[in-house]
Amino acid sequence: xxxxxxxxxxxxxxxxxxxxxxxxxxxxxxxxxxxxxxxxxxxxxxxxxxxxxxxxxxxxxxxxxxxxxxxxxxxxxxxxxxxxxxxxxxxxxxxxxxxxxxxxxxxxxxxxxxxxxxxxxxxxxxxxxxxxxxxxxxxxxxxxxxxxxxxxxxxxxxxxxxxxxxxxxxxxxxxxxxxxxxxxxxxxxxxxxxxxxxxxxxxxxxxxxxxxxxxxxxxxxxxxxxxxxxxxxxxxxxxxxxxxxxxxxxxxxxxxxxxxxxxxxxxxxxxxxxxxx
Numbered sequence: 684x685x686x687x688x689x690x691x692x693x694x695x696x697x698x699x700x701x702x703x704x705x706x707x708x709x710x711x712x713x714x715x716x717x718x719x720x721x722x723x724x725x726x727x728x729x730x731x732x733x734x735x736x737x738x739x740x741x742x743x744x745x746x747x748x749x750x751x752x753x754x755x756x757x758x759x760x761x762x763x764x765x766x767x768x769x770x771x772x773x774x775x776x777x778x779x780x781x782x783x784x785x786x787x788x789x790x791x792x793x794x795x796x797x798x799x800x801x802x803x804x805x806x807x808x809x810x811x812x813x814x815x816x817x818x819x820x821x822x823x824x825x826x827x828x829x830x831x832x833x834x835x836x837x838x839x840x841x842x843x844x845x846x847x848x849x850x851x852x853x854x855x856x857x858x859x860x861x862x863x864x865x866x867x868x869x870x871x872x873x874x875x876x877x878x879x880x881x882x883x884x885x886x887x888x889x890x891x892x893x894x895x896x897x898x899x900x901x902x903x904x905x906x907x908x909x910x911x912x913x914x915x916x917x918x919x920x921x922x923x924x925x926x927x928x929x930x931x932x933x934x935x936x937x938x939x940x941x942x943x944x945x946x947x948x949x950x951x952x953x954x955x956x957x958x959x960x
Contacts, residue, residue, distance in 0.1 A: 688806070688808060688862060691912040692758065692759045692762070692912070693759050693760075693761065694912060694915075695910060695911070695912050695915075696759050696761035696762050696765070697761065698906075698909040698910045699735060699736045699762065699765070699910060700736060700761065700762075700765040701909070702906045702909070702910060703736035703737065703765060703769065705896045705898060705906060706735075706736060706738070707736075707737075707738050708895065708896045708897075709894045709895065709896050709946075710738065710801070710802075710894070711742075712890075712892035712893075713801060713802075713830055713890065713892070713952055714738055714739040714742050714801065715742075716830070716890045716892075716952075716954055717739055717799060717801055717828055717830045717954060718739065718742065718743060718746055720828050720888065720954050720956050721797050721799055721826050721827075721828035721956065722797070722826055723743055723746055723747065723797055723799075724746070724747070724751075725746070725747055725748065725749075725750065725751055726747060726750040726751045727747050727751045727796040727797055728747075728751060728752050728753075728754075728794070728795050728796050728797075729743050729747060729751070729752070729753045729754070729795060729796065729797045729798075729799065730753075730754050730756065730788075730790070730794070730795040730797070730798045730799070730817075730820060730821075731743065731753060731754070731755050731756065731799055731800065731801075732756050732785045732788070732798065732799070732800040732803060732813075732817060733756070733757055733758070733785060733800050733802075733803025733804075733806065733807075734755040734756060734757050734762070734766055734801075734803075735757060735762055735766075735801075735802075735803070736762060736765045736766060736769070737755070737765060737766035737769040737770065738801065739799065739801045740753050740755040740766060740770075740778060741766070741769060741770055741773060741775060741778070743799070744770070744775045744777050744778040745775070747777065748775075748777050749777065751777065752777045752778065752779065753777065753778045753779070754778070754779045754780075754781060754790075754795070755770075755778060755779065755780050755781070756780075756781045756782070756783045756785075756788070757782065757783075758782065758783065758784040758785075759782075760782055763780050763781075763782045766780060767780050784807075784808075784813075785800070785803070785804075785807050785813035785816060785817065786807065786808060786809050786812040786813045786816060787816065788816045788817070788819070788820050790820045791820070792819055792820065793820070793821070793822045793823065793825075794820045794821075794822070795820055795821055795822060795825060796821075796822055796825050796826070797821075797825060797826045797827075797828065798817045798818075798820065798821050798825070798826075798827050798828075799827075799828045799829065800817075800829050800830070801829075801830045802830055802831065802832065802864075803829075804829045804831055804867060804873065805831050805832065805862065805863065805864060805865070805866040805867045805868075805873075806862045806863075806864075806866075807862065808862065810876050811876060811879065811880060814876055814877060814879075814880035814882070815880050815881070818880055818881055818882060818959050821959040822959065823959055823960065824958060824959060824960075825958065825959045826956065826957075826958055826959075827877065827882055827955075827956060827957045827958070827959070828954065828955070828956045829873060829877075829954065829955045829956075830890070830952055830953070830954050831866075831867040831868065831873060831952065831953050831955070832864050832865055832867075832868055832951075832952060832953075833868050833889060833950075833951030833952050833953055834865065834868040834869070834951070835864075835865050835868065837951045838948075838950055838951055839937075839940060839948050839949065840894050840940075840948040840950060841864065841865075843933070843936045843937050843940075844904075844907055844914070844933055846936070847929060847932045847933050847936055848914070848917060848929065850932075851921065851925060851928075851929055852917045852920065852921070854917075867953065867955075868953070870887065870889075870953065871887070873887065873953065873955045874886070874887050874955050874957070877955060877957045878957075881959075881960070882957030882958065882959065883957060883958050883959070883960045884956075884957055884958045885955065885956070885957035886955070886956050886957070887953055887954065887955040887956070888953070888954050889951060889952070889953060890951070890952045890953070890954050891949070891950065891951055891952075892950060893947050893948065893949055893950065894946065894947070894948040894949075894950045895945070895946060895947050895948075896945070896946045897945050897946075898945070898946050899941065899944050899945075899946075900933070900934040900937050900938065900941050900944075901930070901934055903933075903934075903937060903941075903946055904930050904933045904934060904937075907933075908930075
């Protein structure tokens with residue numbers, strides 16, 4: 684990550700910590716799908732790159748126990764501390780923590796059976812360099828597995844807020860290759876990076892499930908507006924009245940995705956897998 688990106692994530696980290704349990708619940712189906720497609724099983728050594736507030740590392744630690752182990756990495760110190768605290772709360776002892784970015788992993792060649800990243804690859808400053816690093820630390824015959832967002836226009840968790848914000852703040856044109864949630868949403872784009880770096884047997888699948896959590900529309904907006912540095916930056920440019928108006932509009936716009944006042948968004952993700960020759 685660039686220093687500017689790391690600084691933005693340092694600011695976001697406290698909100699990811701605050702909402703870590705909700706985030707965990709939201710992406711349980713994605714974590715399960717990632718573990719399945721990575722072929723993760725008991726006894727393996729797994730590296731989780733850009734592990735955020737602790738997932739999928741914590742779930743993987745349970746899947747590989749008792750003989751296997753997980754190494755969690757993230758570029759932001761507070762994310763590392765949050766993940767460490769959550770592991771201690773769950774009594775997990777087969778997990779190690781390391782603050783590092785994907786482009787410069789502090790591990791020996793051929794150290795891990797599996798390398799994964801859940802919703803991290805699209806935010807790397809240099810995906811090509813990161814992919815080479817992840818392959819370097821993977822054992823020959825080892826497995827790579829990455830989960831990224833599918834296209835924005837099929838993910839209402841994202842586009843509903845975007846549509847409301849666009850009515851209030853002009854958004855600059857998006858560079859499709861810049862770090863963002865949807866950088867690898869185009870089918871085949873992430874797998875091309877994997878192949879270029881030297882991965883073999885590269886495949887991708889679309890994963891569909893509902894993003895669910897026991898939160899209200901108001902809590903959804905609070906979470907979304909806090910966790911995204913882009914949203915936070917846009918909102919700071921608006922008056923308190925306009926910020927309040929946006930909150931009302933978002934809550935109205937998401938009503939259909941809150942049956943019984945509980946969040947339930949249909950979602951589309953891509954999981955790309957490959958092997959180290």
